[in-house]
Amino acid sequence: MKQGLLKNIVAFSLAATLLAACGNDGKKTKQGNSTPFEGVTTISVDETFKPVIDAQVQVYESNRPGTKINVQYKPEVDSWNDLWIDSIPLIISTRRISESERKFIADSLKVAVRQEVVARDAIAVIVHPDAPDFAFTMEEVKQILTGNYSKKLTPVFDGVKATGTVRYLVDSVLKGAKLSPDAMAARTSDSVINFIASNPSAVGFIGVSWVGNQDDSLQQSFLKKIKVAYIESTDSAGKYVLPMPANVYRGKYPMVRDLVYILKEPYQGLATGFAVFLKDEIGQLIFKRAYLAPMLRDFSIRKMALKEGPVE
Structure with missing residues (x-):
């Protein structure tokens, strides 16, 4: 057109x-x-x-x-x-x-x-490009958030005060479990991305609109610095999906x-x-x-x- x-x-x-x-x-x-x-x-x-x-x-x-x-x-x-x-x-x-x-x-x-x-928005999990782990079950996501994962991975959030992302993770993922004392808060979502880009042992949690727009040059630069992790699908054990709109629509991506x-x-x-x-x-x-x-x-x-x- x-x-x-x-x-x-x-x-x-x-x-x-x-x-x-x-x-x-x-x-x-x-x-x-x-x-x-x-x-x-x-x-x-x-x-x-x-x-x-x-x-x-x-x-x-x-x-x-x-x-x-x-x-x-x-x-x-x-x-x-x-x-x-x-x-x-x-x-x-x-x-x-x-x-x-x-x-x-x-x-x-x-x-x-x-x-x-x-x-409807999805919460994307982002990791360092060289991170060996980039596919997680929701139980493993919970373990990362509580500090009980098999490897030492530091969870990083957007906002030094309670954002919608933090509230969702506390209410819908942790469900009463305590957040890891090592969890970190960056001031903004782009600060989370930059931190993950330079810290292989950190895992970030941000809204997918920060890393999904293929027409946005800034977001494309973000995607060169980090990797968006796969999360186990809600409808098939052992199948892992990305926070794509189709998976959000169909209820396959678990964090929405x-x-x-x-x-x-x-x-x-x-x-x-x-x-x-x-x-x-x-x-x-x-x-x-x-x-x-x-x-x-x-x-x-x-x-x-x-x-x-x-x-x-």
Whole structure:
């Protein structure tokens, strides 16, 4: 498809989506400080999703030149605290809001809270290119996290505070077991990648969107420095798979988590427009391109940079 035609399709799809979201026969109704078509807003995002949310914001703003979305990337616990700040109308996290929390916010801030699972992310396990072990069962992953693996391997996470990745591993993998006292926390996901690249005895845990996009030159440079490990499939003992979208869709890759937006904007402003965009075709395609599994659109899955193959 020619570049100009693709640009027109993207612009048309975005405009149609926002017109539908705003209602009023497509007229702009400015009830607050912004509309889906113009203004400035600030959103709070779990820092583990920076690559894909950066891409979403770039496309949205390029098609609506009058908009500016300021993204605050934070550990998940800090983003979650932003739910109680009325100046931040949208957060993006791996955790859903409970009914009691929804009611509390509605009562305290006098605003309705909406949430939607827009994509599913996989947690990638990364190792040094020369690491002899690059295929693990989930029991072995747990042993690495607790410090009980047959070899001394140091687990390394993204974020010096609790990110969605850390919470998932503690809640869904360890399930009450204690994390190894030797576990390390790097400040960001790219810091995890750089640490693993120079430490053969370390194992990193990051969101797959940091290492899966074959169209991103930075991520391709990451893949030259580390190796993405295979994890035993949920449906076949002895078969190992990579965190590819097809394996996430089909439930074969065992470590997956939802990407959820929680919206509490009291009018149809810029945050509402961006939330709608994440659900629409272009936003869902961007998730797919970042090698997350889009949850609201059914796309065929093409090959990704992390090519599937036999474990040697």
